[in-house]
Amino acid sequence: MKLLLDEAKRVFRLDSIWTQHGPEHWQRVEKNAIMLAADTPGCDLEVARAFAILHDCRRRNEGRDPRHGARAAEFARQLYKRGMLPLEPERLALLMHAMSDHASGQVSGDPTIGVCWDADRLDLPRVGTRPLIKLMSTRAGKEHSRQV
Numbered sequence: 699m700k701l702l703l704d705e706a707k708r709v710f711r712l713d714s715i716w717t718q719h720g721p722e723h724w725q726r727v728e729k730n731a732i733m734l735a736a737d738t739p740g741c742d743l744e745v746a747r748a749f750a751i752l753h754d755c756r757r758r759n760e761g762r763d764p765r766h767g768a769r770a771a772e773f774a775r776q777l778y779k780r781g782m783l784p785l786e787p788e789r790l791a792l793l794m795h796a797m798s799d800h801a802s803g804q805v806s807g808d809p810t811i812g813v814c815w816d817a818d819r820l821d822l823p824r825v826g827t828r829p830l831i832k833l834m835s836t837r838a839g840k841e842h843s844r845q846v
């Protein structure tokens with residue numbers, strides 16, 4: 699993950715001191731993903747950790763940026779082509795799907811995508827928003843959303 703983190707930081711364009719979507723957020727999301735995956739059978743933890751590190755790294759602003767997930771997915775594909783993301787094609791596809799749709803207000807029945815999205819939403823209190831239980835995909839995410 700260190701390599702991915704370095705690559706994500708290299709392309710990140712927002713102010714590293716003031717950003718709400720930068721490396722500190724990514725690492726909290728990664729911690730959340732590890733915690734949620736432990737209680738979510740079938741979750742691909744490596745994919746969820748890659749999501750945590752990469753999902754916001756191509757943001758162009760701190761507010762509305764509806765294409766940032768798609769740009770992150772494209773960045774993941776480039777890393778894969780350069781041999782920096784050692785996943786099988788179907789796992790890359792899962793990661794790209796999780797990133798493309800992570801900010802569109804959906805829930806997912808897929809355990810890996812669910813952990814990705816829940817891990818991100820559990821860090822919403824950083825921007826003064828409580829995560830909504832109805833927008834949690836996993837049982838573990840619902841439980842933790844009551845505690846933040």
Ligand SMILES: [Fe+2]
Pocket residue numbers: 719723727753754818
């Ligand atoms: Fe995020």
